[in-house]
Each structure stands twice: as C-alpha cells, then as structure tokens.
Amino acid sequence: MFERFTKDARDVVRGAVERCEGAGARTVGTEHLLLALLDREGSRASFxxxxxxxxxxxDAVREALDETRRRAGLSRAESDALAGLGIDVSEIVSRIEEVHGAGAMSDGSPSGGAAGGGAKGAGRRTGRPAFGRGAKRILEQSLRMALSHHDRRIGDEHILLALTVHPGPAAEVLADHGVTHASLTRVLYGGGEAQAG
Incomplete structure (x- = not known):
C-alpha cells in the first residue's frame, strides 16, 4: 500500500514513527500521526x-493530546461515560500520579496503548516501534478516503481525513478545534471558501 503514498504522506508516516520514538513509546498511535501532520508545511494537509x-x-492541539495521554488514552466522551457510572477518571489519574509520578498512566505511549494499540506488558523492544491497531486503521482508511475522492495517490490530506472519521482522542481533539470531516472535505475538494491545490 505504501507505494501509493505521496512523498508528503510517507513523510507523515516517518514523522509519526519519529514522534513515537522520541516519546519512548512502543507503538505508533493515532496521536503520533496527528502530531506528525501538525509538523508539516507546504502540503495539502497543512494548507x-x-x-x-x-x-x-x-500548541493547543498538542496540549489536548498531552491531556489525553495523561488519562491513559481515554477520550473525553469515555471519561464522561465512566463519570456516569460514578468513576472519576481525573481523581484516579491524580492518585496514580501522586504515587508513580506525572504521566504514569500513559505507559510511555500516547493513549497508554489503548487507542494506539500498544502491547501491554511487552518487554523492551529494539528497532522501530510497531504501528498500533488505531494507526493501522487510519492508514487503511486513508486509502478509502483517496478512492472515495477518485484520487490515484494517498496524500497526507487523506491521512488527516481518516483521522477525523476514526473515533478516538485524535478525532475528538480535531473536532474540538473545528476540524471535522465535513470542514476538511469542503476545504480540500470545494463546495465553499478555499480549495487546496
């Protein structure tokens, strides 16, 4: 499938791996893909x-992703659902961090392995981190996005579009900042204000 990726899309994948390694994470998660997209300049997604x-x-998006990481990858909707059952995620995080330090629930990777698909209990890895379930789904969905828009190649904009439709913290953070599938489609493919070239 990677032979169908544009240079920009391949750069996003490489950037996600670098973000993952820089964080000391074991698996590349959807958040790493989003962070790599935020680093891009001069591409369709950055436009x-x-x-x-x-x-x-x-910076606000990065902070929101950091907060998600602190909650062990739980989205706000998941935290709210647990609150409805009488479970205060913030209180649990605070208590765990008192004992084990800040970020203890992140397990060294965004989403604590949950949305990122991390392998719990895995030993130290050598070499490159693997792609988690969520990140793999995003890359597969990016192919579907390209096909649905009759694009022959998978660009970084398709990865971004895929992030907006895959439920989880990355999509939630994007939506909180006004980036939805509908708004992206309008900007990228017309039907309104601007169109990416």
Whole structure:
C-alpha cells in the first residue's frame, strides 16, 4: 500500500514513527500521526489545517493530546461515560500520579496503548516501534478516503481525513478545534471558501 503514498504522506508516516520514538513509546498511535501532520508545511494537509485556523492553534492541539495521554488514552466522551457510572477518571489519574509520578498512566505511549494499540506488558523492544491497531486503521482508511475522492495517490490530506472519521482522542481533539470531516472535505475538494491545490 505504501507505494501509493505521496512523498508528503510517507513523510507523515516517518514523522509519526519519529514522534513515537522520541516519546519512548512502543507503538505508533493515532496521536503520533496527528502530531506528525501538525509538523508539516507546504502540503495539502497543512494548507487545509491553516485554512481551518488550526495553524495558530497547534500548541493547543498538542496540549489536548498531552491531556489525553495523561488519562491513559481515554477520550473525553469515555471519561464522561465512566463519570456516569460514578468513576472519576481525573481523581484516579491524580492518585496514580501522586504515587508513580506525572504521566504514569500513559505507559510511555500516547493513549497508554489503548487507542494506539500498544502491547501491554511487552518487554523492551529494539528497532522501530510497531504501528498500533488505531494507526493501522487510519492508514487503511486513508486509502478509502483517496478512492472515495477518485484520487490515484494517498496524500497526507487523506491521512488527516481518516483521522477525523476514526473515533478516538485524535478525532475528538480535531473536532474540538473545528476540524471535522465535513470542514476538511469542503476545504480540500470545494463546495465553499478555499480549495487546496
């Protein structure tokens, strides 16, 4: 499938691996893909993010992803659902961090292995981190996105579109910052204000 990726899309995948390694994580998660997309300049995805006003709010997105990591990868919706059952995720995180230190629930990877598909209890790895279930789904979905828009190659914009439709923390953070599948499609493929070239 990677032979169908544009240079920009391959750069996003490489950037996600680098983000993962830099964080000391064992698996590449959807958050790593989003962080790699935020690092891009001069691509269709970076144009779309700028057109939607996210270029100025990249730090806010990174902070929101950090907060998700602190909650062991639980989205706000999942935390709210647990609250409905009488489970206060913030309180649990606080108590665990008192004993084990800040970020203890992240297990060294965004999403604590949950949304990122990390392997719990896996020993130390040598070499490159593997792609988690969520990240693999995003890459597979990016192919579907390209095909649905009759694009012959998979670009970084297709990875971004896939992130908006895959439920989880990355999609939630994007939506909280005004980046939805509908708004991206409008910017990338027309039907409104701007169109990425």
């Amino acid at each position: 779309a993010l700028a057109a939607l006003g996210l270029a100025e709010r990249r």
